[in-house]
Amino acid sequence: MEAIKEAKKVSASQEVPVGAIIVCEGRIIARAHNQVEQLRDATAHAEILAITQASSYLSDWRLKGCSLFVTVEPCLMCTGALKLSRIRHIYFGAYDSKEGALISLPHPSFKFKVEGGILKEDCAALLKEFFLKLRKKSC
Secondary structure (H helix, E strand, O other): OHHHHHHHOOOOOOOOOOEEEEEEOOEEEEEEEOOHHHHOOOOOOHHHHHHHHHHHHHOOOOOOOEEEEEEEOOEHHHHHHHHHHOOOEEEEEEOOOOOEOOOOOOOOOOOOEEEOOOOHHHHHHHHHHHHHHHHHHHO
16 A cells, blocks of 8 residues: 555656555655656666665665565566665566566566565556556647
8 A cells, every 4th residue: 555655656658557555564665656757767667676675774785684565567677676786575456568578578587486466456556557647738
């Protein structure tokens, strides 16, 4: 639910509504949402920003005892960063058959414990609403 709150923070902007939180020992240590358009940075995905915050909080790039909760299945870039950060548990909402890299495009070196489809209707609704508005603006 906290990741959905993060995703909703971008509802009035041009950002794709993706939110992420990182939890360590039962505490939220990082929360982020997409900022690609705002920062004009293709790497400013919610997961990447959350990894950076969590690493800063822990003063360590290794996030071994941490779990990521994100509203959409992470893309290949984010999945690679999650692998390198040593996160082992990833929970996501909506599946992404086009860009997702955990379930939709699995890789043998990704050894995450993954659970997808958590609140998937709510997470998918955020994306559908965003892209519907985007299409209406472009007409």
